[in-house]
Structure formats: structure tokens, C-alpha cells
Amino acid sequence: MLKNRWFLILTVLVLGLAVVVSGCGSKQQAATGEKVIKVGLSAPLTGDVQSYGEYTKNGFLLALEEAGYKAGDYKIEHVIVDDKNDPTEGTNVATKLISVDKVKAIIGPVTTKPAIPTSEIANNNKVIMISNTATNEKVTVADGKRKDFVFRACFIDPMQGTIGAKFALETLNAKRAAVLYDQSNDYTIGLANHFKDSFVKGGGEIVAFEAYSKDDKDFSAVLTNIAAKKPDLLYLPDYHQKVSIIGQQARQKNIDAIFMGGDGWDSPDLDFATMAGGYFTNHFSADDPRPEVKAFVEKYRAKYNTAPEFTAALAYDATKLLLNAIAKANSDDTTKIRDILKDTKDFPAISGKISFDQNGNPTKSVTILKVRADKKYDFVTLVNP
């Protein structure tokens, strides 16, 4: 009985306190009359590509901090959610950002899989979305229709595949390539197809073009077949953890071809010992000699004590693009912000000068990197489209 009464008193107290506190909060906001725009970040903070999420968050926060959490007359508040690199989870958190947190813009998602459903939701709700690194074409265009509110800071899959093939043919002198890709992932399908098309067009031969599924861990059957065809190059357009395991098994099967891939390789979780000597196309290199890159790398290092990789650089670029557009529009009307974004010309971003084409995709150069066994990359060259 006594216990019950105490419980009741405690409940009343807590509830009362909650009312008082929340009341104070709203009063304060009204008093200062500050204008606020909320910006969401959707990134894979857990799951198979969590290192991207971590870097993206860092790049995003660095850009906000530099701007003093302000754009024009608006104070910028941020909400960070975890899409787990999963389309369903991405849909859930995007819905939460838009309907619960009422954000006006979303930076991210980082990868194509959650970015495609998120772009649909954002566009339907007239919320700006700028993905930092989702490279699939379908992120900004669906069935030939442009999703007006969706942009990105990276180049797209056709360019990565095409430039990868060009580099393989012209610089590496590869003639025979084998391609392995994940049949359940639009990103790897896109890269694989564009690589194949350009490689064949450039006079090369594709000796094997094989799919696997997301949960496969054993590639020995396919790799035994590929080994017999003696390719010069093995194109592996998947994420770091998958290409590491394929790479290991390929070497076990005595395939001595050069490994090549896309931006999915860039991660501290890559198996550097196995993949050493491999090349991949990327958005950004911390070793790029341009002064703006050097300055960014220094700032990033000062704050996080580590070098940035591409998702960090592009998250920084995406956030800057957004803040710039909000400041210019000086309004929380997303249609106005979108119109300014659309007309972006030669925006001085870390990853190159960004201008948007009619589909919200930037045109800019592609960086080629080479993997070293000591967990670093060598900057090889920049290839212009």
C-alpha cells in the first residue's frame, strides 16, 4: 500500500517536471524567434559497410561545424539516423526523418541500396536529398522521370565502369577480363555492365561474366572455371568485405590476374595484403596534390585524428552544396533551395568542380588509386570523362 502511494507521488512529480520543462523549452524558442532548418543524415552506422557511415558522419559534422551550424539567417539543426545499408531500414528511417523530425533536407544515404527508396520518399515529400556516394543512376531518375529534389555529390556508375575499362585497356594493357558481381545489388550490376560494354567496345575480351548472391561465401566453383581461362584482369565491383574474400579465394585458385574494382574498395576493412597491387576507381584521394584537398585533409585530421576517405570528402561536399543553396535561397522553402541547387555551376568542392547535369549528377574527373600492402593507397592518376 505504502509502496503504491510512493509510486503515485513519484509519477506525478515526474509528469509535472516534464510539463514544466517542455513548457519552458517552447517558450524559449518563441522568445528568441530563431529560424531553424533541420537537416537529416542517413548513413550506415552499423552493418557490413559501417566504416562508410562513420566517415560520412564525420564529413557531415565537419562541414556543419565550419559553417557554424548556420546558413543565411537560418540555424541548422541536425538529426542522424542509421540505415544499416538496407533498403527496408533506409525506408523506415527516411520516413521517420520526414514525418517525425520534419527535416527539410537529407544528406545521404551513402550506398545505392537504401538511397533508391529514400530518394522516392524524399522526392514525394518535396524534401531535398543529396547523397554523397550512391552511384547508381536510378537514385535521381526513375523510369525516365527525373526526381526533382534529388541530387548527389558523386559521379555515377556508368562513369566508373567506363573509366575503369578505359584505364584497364590503355594503361594496364589488359586484353582478357573476368567480371564477378552481386546479382542482388544494383550498384555492382551497374558497374559490371558498364565495364563490360566499354571493355568490349575498346577491343578487349570478357572471358567470364558471373553473378553471385549476397550471402555467398564460397566462390571456388566459379573461380576454378575462371582460372582455366587465364584472364589478365579480374573486375570485382563490390564492397570491400566481399572483394576481400573473393580475392583470397582467387589467389588460392592460382589466379594471378590484376584485381580491379570501384569505389566500394575504399575502406580500412579491405584485406590489403590480398588486394595489394589492385586498382580501383574512386572519387577522391587524400594524396591528391591539389591545395584544396590538402587543406581539407588537414582540417579533418585535426578534428578526427585520422585521414579522410572518399565518403567523408563527399559527405563534406554534399553538406557544403546544401548549406550554400540554403544560404543563397535564404528561405526554408525547399522548392527555392532546389532551384538554386539545380543551377550550381563549378562549385569548388573537394572532389573537383561540381556542376549538375539535367539529372542532378555532377560531371567531374575520376581518381584511380592503387592498393598497397601497408594499408595505404597510391594516387595513380585522374581520368577525365
Add this chain to the structure above:
Amino acid sequence: MERFLDQVINGLQLGFMYALIALGYTMVYGIIKLINFAHGDVFMVGAFVGYFGFAQWGLPLPAAVLTAMAVCAVLGITIERIAYRPLRYAPSISVLISALGVSLFLEYFCSLRFVFGPNYRVVQRPFEEIHWTLGGVTFNNIQVMVAVVVIVMLLMLQYLIYHTKIGTAMRTVSFDHDAARLMGVNVDSVISATFAIGSALAAAGGVLYAIAYPQIQPFMGIMPGLKAFTAAVLGGIGIIPGAVLGALIMGQVETMTAAYLSTQLRDAIAFAILIIVLMVRPTGILGKKDPEKV
């Protein structure tokens, strides 16, 4: 021809991997007629504990395997005590749902940051890989180790079940709970022992799997668990040699499909064969005559 033999070896490796998991599945089913869907997740826990053992606590590999087996044996007994024993006389569908619940619980609980964390971990192998070439066919020490472990496990299980007192008690319980109890068999402790052994087998399998495919994460048990379950059903669930036979067939079918037909159809064809076999022989290849409802 050499390439074909290489593919046979590839298939054997995959098959023995499935067999490692299928043995525990089929043993538990054989004794208490319960499909323990959490088996694949116990396998995952075993892989993690083994990985911590040899990669982080610096244990020698056999000690790491034994630690993993001990931890999983305790885990198996706990799961049985909490999730299955209260439902012993409930309809079998309730137990099945409880098993699914345990499976999901283990996956998501282990994903928490203070448990194993949700991320992939790269496993540093505790020993170097050595290749041998024999008559043009290449194989390695990991494949040999997996095959040896499966065969030893199979023989030990057969011995345990047919030539020891606890094995006799297990078979008694599997025939008839109540009659066994009337004959003075302690049914609860026999079932606990069954779970302990099954889970320890899963743990050993998990550690070997982590060495063969050196990447682990909390959801790694789902697909191999499903495949191993399929293999056990294919061979005749509840029959221990059947699990190994079914697993080897699954391994060959998957590998041959990927090698000579299409990598995209690999799982589809493997499961199609399962359906066809079950249509012709509902109790599996080595199954007993009287069909059992699952």
C-alpha cells in the same frame, strides 16, 4: 577432366561445411523431434567465441575450439531450459515458433555493441594455408581438416548413440518420452545432454567455418543453417549418416550448378532437387518408412 576433379573437391569442401552444421541439427531432431532453428545461431556464437579465443585471448587453436564448444554447450542447455522445456507438451507448432524466437533473439542480441557488435570482423587464421597438388588436383590443409573433423564427429556420434549408456537413454527417449520415464530414465537430463552435445558440435563447426571463410558477423548463421537443415532433410532428418550424405549431395549440386550451368541458379537448383527428392521419398534418402510430420 582435371578441372572437373577440382570442382568435385570444391563441392566436397562446401558439403563437409554443411555437414558440420547438419550433424547437430539432425541429432537434436532425432532425439526430441524438434527442429532447433536456433542451431545456426549457436553456430555463429561458436564462431565468435572461437575467434576471440585464438585471435584475441591468444589461446592455441584446440583450446579455443574447446572453449567455444563449452560455451555453446552451456548456451544450448540454457536455451532448452528456457525456451523448449516449458513447451514440452505443447503442440509442436508452439515449440517451432519458440525456436524461431530464440534464433532472432540470438542474432539481434549478439549484434548489440556490448556483445559482439553488428560489424563484419576479418578472422586472422591461426595457421598458414598449405596447398598440395596430387595428380593435377589442388587441395589445402583447411579442406583436409574440415573433412577429418566431420568424419571423426560422425563416428563419435554413432558410437555415442549406439554404444554408450547416455546414447541408449537418448534412443529410449526418442521412441517414447513417457515410457522412458516409467523405465527410470531421467528424461530432462537426457534432453539437456542432447542439446549440450548438439550445440558443442555447432560450435566446433562455427570455428572451422570462420577459419575456412575468414569473415564473421552475427547473421552469418542464417544461410548455412538453412542449407544444413535442407541437407539434413534431404538425407533423412534424424538419421546421423543421412545428414552427412545430404550435405555432401548439396555441396556437389551447388558447386556443379555454379560451375557448369549458371551461378545465378545455384540456390534455386539446390532447393529444387530437395523438393523433388522429398516428393519421391518424403522421409529423405536414408529415411525410415513411416513418414513423420514436421
